[in-house]
Amino acid sequence: MTTFDQAFQEQLAAHYFRDDVFVSAVGSLVKPEYFDSETLQALVAVQGGYLAKYNACCTLGTFVQVLQRELAAKRVKIADMTEVQRLLAVIHRHPLKDRQFVIDTIAEFARHQALLNATMTMADALDTHDPTKIDNALKVVDEAKSVGAVDHVEAMDFTTTRADRIARRRQVAQGSATGxxxxxxxxxxxxxxxxxxxxxxxxxxxxxxxxxxxxxxxxxxxxxxxxxxxxxxxxxxxxxxxxxxxxxxxxxxxxxxxxxxxxxxxxxxxxxxxxxxxxxxxxxxxxxxxxxxxxxxxxxxxxxxxxxxxxxxxxxxxxxxxxxxxxxxxxxxxxxxxxxxxxxxxxxxxxxxxxxxxxxxxxxxxxxxxxxxxxxxxxxxxxxxxxxxxxxxxxxxxxxxxxxxxxxxxxxxxxxxxxxxxxxxxxxxxxxxxxxxxxxxxx
Missing domain, CATH: 3.40.50.300 (P-loop containing nucleotide triphosphate hydrolases)
Structure with missing residues (x-):
């Protein structure tokens, strides 16, 4: 399995902040809680709000303005502004030449992180010995298993599979296949x-x-x-x-x-x-x-x-x-x-x-x-x-x-x-x- 370390998460964030094609394809799989760094979680949350409103990535200057407004309104809390500067510099220096790799990997990353979070939710529920909380935690685990599942299903090429469909029907007609x-x-x-x-x-x-x-x-x-x-x-x-x-x-x-x-x-x-x-x-x-x-x-x-x-x-x-x-x-x-x-x-x-x-x-x-x-x-x-x-x-x-x-x-x-x-x-x-x-x- 791919190692989803800090370097990968920063690489993913670069595409989420700057790559409109990436966001259009798989942006819905990017969630703040999937990132290990609390500072990066906060930045991804702000970017997610911008994308939901404008449906497109923004420049670094615009993002800084949006972030300042969110901080002033106390809708976002960030303790380490030095880390913010470092992360934004990394995100906006990234060459964005590996889009397809990140697209191919994100479903696995999202499911892995969702299950990791669900496991912690389950551990907390078990500590309470509360049947309702445990049942809810089980539902969270089930939901986590389905994260990104559709991304592993290949679409059928209708034209190139025509011969396969015809051959299958002939086998059924001849009794050599059940259908x-x-x-x-x-x-x-x-x-x-x-x-x-x-x-x-x-x-x-x-x-x-x-x-x-x-x-x-x-x-x-x-x-x-x-x-x-x-x-x-x-x-x-x-x-x-x-x-x-x-x-x-x-x-x-x-x-x-x-x-x-x-x-x-x-x-x-x-x-x-x-x-x-x-x-x-x-x-x-x-x-x-x-x-x-x-x-x-x-x-x-x-x-x-x-x-x-x-x-x-x-x-x-x-x-x-x-x-x-x-x-x-x-x-x-x-x-x-x-x-x-x-x-x-x-x-x-x-x-x-x-x-x-x-x-x-x-x-x-x-x-x-x-x-x-x-x-x-x-x-x-x-x-x-x-x-x-x-x-x-x-x-x-x-x-x-x-x-x-x-x-x-x-x-x-x-x-x-x-x-x-x-x-x-x-x-x-x-x-x-x-x-x-x-x-x-x-x-």
Missing amino acids: GGITTGMPELDKQLTPWNGWGRKELSILMAPPKGGKTAGMIQFAIAAAAAGHNVFYASCEVSEEIIGNRSDANISGVPMKDLVAREREVEAALAQWEATPGMGRLDVQAFPIRTLKVSELTRVLKKKEAAGISYDMIVVDYLGIMRPEMNYGDNKRFGLAEIGQDLRALGTVFNAAVLTAYQTNREGAKKAQRNVTDGTDAAEDYEAVRTADVLITINASPDDRQNGEVVLYFSEMRNAESGLRMRFSQDLGCMRFLISFVGYD
Whole structure:
């Protein structure tokens, strides 16, 4: 890692004070608190105020006038004016021939200094033994980790990558590539989840249904299918325990109804042993959280801890959005909190490069519609904003006759990258938690 010593910090300050191109490109990453010298911190703060007002660097003479006004107004305090003279002389003598080096390095510098400051904040919080201060310090650490992150992401050259996109599509057409999606375990459903041929990474997919409509059964089956295909899956249950999720998963894999798991123990064990022996099997980790307590920030910390232990996940399943807790208390405006959770879950997929799958309930009118036709996003409980962020919103629908025949209709309500309005009919057996068994046809 680059050594961010006093010489580098003075070099950086020279560009921040005199180089308009530098300021335009990465000036937002320069913060007074990132500098070790208190005098340099004060000078950078004054320069930052000037840039915010005039959007351009100034001459040495102008800066001295601005500094004198700030000192006179007591908005800035500087103890060592001799050091001010030395620093301004160094900054304005610098040849500014190494702009690109400083631009390439500043993101690393900013993150390093932000984390250093966050570490000291955390140490102070730990000394107080105050849970609130410690929680706030953890948030500061998380924010510090993201400083300058976007500067490490290269933009795609649309023209030069055309051949790569064409080759990728041809591979998908020939069956030699999956499209990069996380399989649902149902080829017919994967095919409609374009362009990924499955759940898309960095996307939020939502299953919406009335109470007892099969949401959890669907999420369990899709998690199992992803793990069997070699993907690592994290399943966060906000409603029931790990043991219940485990039993439901056993029923799905074995095809043995939940009520018969004990009586048909040998059959269940044989099916599980065979499933676990699947070549290239991924992980399926399940963790339960008390209802209405899990925040996306807390889930992020859990996943970061796993990441630090060398475990990364391709798919994150949250059961489910409607019973999570927003980051702040919105009082009577519950819909704002639900909208925030949806947005944060989508961002979670981007942070971990994973597909995020969750569920949501329909309102009363939606529950009625699910039995006679199909529901859509406007039937979301509380407010449409809760599901508006979704890249994929699939509603689960079944009339009394469908239930009798063991069938279900999936309706592609709102699709960001796929065809909306599609109705797909599948056979199912919720008694043994098999949300989808086989594709019946298009309605």
